[in-house]
Amino acid sequence: MNCVQINNNQEWHEHVMSSQKPVVVSFFAEWCAPCHKLNPQLIQEAEKNCEKWQLAFVNVDNEELYDVVQQIAKAQIPSVHLLNRGTSIDSMTGYSERKTKSFIEKVCS
Numbered sequence: 001m002n003c004v005q006i007n008n009n010q011e012w013h014e015h016v017m018s019s020q021k022p023v024v025v026s027f028f029a030e031w032c033a034p035c036h037k038l039n040p041q042l043i044q045e046a047e048k049n050c051e052k053w054q055l056a057f058v059n060v061d062n063e064e065l066y067d068v069v070q071q072i073a074k075a076q077i078p079s080v081h082l083l084n085r086g087t088s089i090d091s092m093t094g095y096s097e098r099k100t101k102s103f104i105e106k107v108c109s
Contacts, residue, residue, distance in 0.1 A: 002021075002046060002055060003055045003056070003057075004056050004057070005057050005059075006056050006058045012058075012065065016083055017083075017085070018086075019054060019085070022052070022054075022089070022107070023053065023054050023084075024046070024053055024081070025055075025056045025082075025083060026056070027058050027060050027073035027077055027080070027081070028058070030059065032077050034077075034078050034095035035077060037095055038095045042055055042080070053108075058073075060075070060077055072088065076093045079092070080093075080100075082103075090103070090106060
């Protein structure tokens, strides 16, 4: 599966900013109940669509990634962003199964 946990700025640049594939980035927190529903759904979709895009997770409580979180997620969680070569293409905040399916359909099209 094409899924990675981003733990520092080097991994952010390597797996997201320099990726040849579009990257769906989930900004989450361990204490966020909706995140615990969203992330498994994203993993399931990534397994089905691994040739089209990769999936990355960023814990918003990781201080090493503070600037990334502030720049992209803007303290809204759960927050999912589609980035292509470092440029934000689309995003979704909050969680509902319907909203997530719609977002993933757009990513896959």
